[in-house]
Amino acid sequence: MTPAKFEPGDRVRVRADGQPGHVRTPGYVRGKTGRIERFLGAFKNPESLAYGGSGLPEKPLYKVGFRQTDLWDGYAGRTQDALYIDLYEHWLEPA
Amino acid sequence: MSSDAHHDIDHKHEGVKPSAEAGRHAARIRAIEALLVEKGVLAEEDVRRQIEYMEANSPANGARLVARAWVDPGFKALLLSDTKAAALELGIDASGPVEFVTVENTPGVHNLIVCTLCSCYPRAILGRPPDWYKSMEYRSRAVNEPRAVMREFGLEIGDDVEVAVHDSSADVRYLVLPMRPAGTEGMSEEELAGLVTRDCLIGVSVPSFEGARTDAPGTANPAPRR
Numbered sequence: 214m215t216p217a218k219f220e221p222g223d224r225v226r227v228r229a230d231g232q233p234g235h236v237r238t239p240g241y242v243r244g245k246t247g248r249i250e251r252f253l254g255a256f257k258n259p260e261s262l263a264y265g266g267s268g269l270p271e272k273p274l275y276k277v278g279f280r281q282t283d284l285w286d287g288y289a290g291r292t293q294d295a296l297y298i299d300l301y302e303h304w305l306e307p308a
Numbered sequence: 309m310s311s312d313a314h315h316d317i318d319h320k321h322e323g324v325k326p327s328a329e330a331g332r333h334a335a336r337i338r339a340i341e342a343l344l345v346e347k348g349v350l351a352e353e354d355v356r357r358q359i360e361y362m363e364a365n366s367p368a369n370g371a372r373l374v375a376r377a378w379v380d381p382g383f384k385a386l387l388l389s390d391t392k393a394a395a396l397e398l399g400i401d402a403s404g405p406v407e408f409v410t411v412e413n414t415p416g417v418h419n420l421i422v423c424t425l426c427s428c429y430p431r432a433i434l435g436r437p438p439d440w441y442k443s444m445e446y447r448s449r450a451v452n453e454p455r456a457v458m459r460e461f462g463l464e465i466g467d468d469v470e471v472a473v474h475d476s477s478a479d480v481r482y483l484v485l486p487m488r489p490a491g492t493e494g495m496s497e498e499e500l501a502g503l504v505t506r507d508c509l510i511g512v513s514v515p516s517f518e519g520a521r522t523d524a525p526g527t528a529n530p531a532p533r534r
Contacts, residue, residue: 256479290455293470299478
């Protein structure tokens with residue numbers, strides 16, 4: 214695996230451009246800005262595994278936190294509510 | 309969880325209960341399985357062993373982890389930092405490529421688990437997920453209106469509490485460590501485990517104890533009793 218690029222506390226934006234086929238980055242976080250909460254380890258790349266590939270090199274995986282009010286227009290909960298999702302590094306860019 | 313607590317979600321899902329659609333999927337899977345066996349890719353024995361493995365785990369494993377964490381601070385620290393190691397201490401083998409993370413409910417934070425992309429669930433510890441967890445409705449609504457979803461399960465989260473939703477869409481599986489209900493100080497570990505339901509481990513419910521005030525911090529209403 215390549216060394217992890219981000220550290221807890223870093224602000225990151227999720228890539229907005231999609232790609233066809235199997236990915237593990239749901240549409241609702243694409244283009245959104247959040248914060249690295251923790252590094253979760255390196256895992257085989259699911260976008261390769263899904264098509265019979267080796268999944269190598271392994272990709273760093275991060276738990277990324279978002280404010281719910283940044284994700285949804287008219288979020289009906291409270292302003293402090295948060296959403297955490299695990300994203301592979303190649304979907305993230307510094308924000 | 310009482311039988312009527314997740315009424316709303318279940319009801320809207322009658323359309324996906326075993327149906328002609330499910331029957332077609334099952335027939336297709338049986339055909340694929342027969343082909344794989346015929347071609348020697350896998351053996352009937354492999355299928356049987358995998359089914360047994362899936363059936364061997366249950367929410368009772370999660371309840372044991374929670375109860376031990378409630379009575380043993382050292383174990384709680386291990387559960388929160390290395391869930392696999394903690395599980396192994398109780399004889400639960402969750403080894404494999406998938407990682408496990410336990411998130412702790414506190415007076416200020418209530419956690420809720422979902423997998424929006426499919427139905428990722430800590431199967432190696434808790435066994436199979438409930439049907440509603442796999443429903444399109446739960447998967448889509450748990451992320452953008454979690455408080456409304458929990459309300460339908462009978463759980464009202466206070467305005468001063470942060471709702472933290474965890475979308476386990478990759479290689480990590482999550483379980484919730486709920487708070488120990490008030491009034492349970494004299495209970496044994498085994499009795500405590502009896503308070504922890506599957507839904508508490510997902511976060512749509514919290515453990516409650518009859519005979520005590522059941523308003524666990526952060527919740528305005530008690531969770532329904534089994």
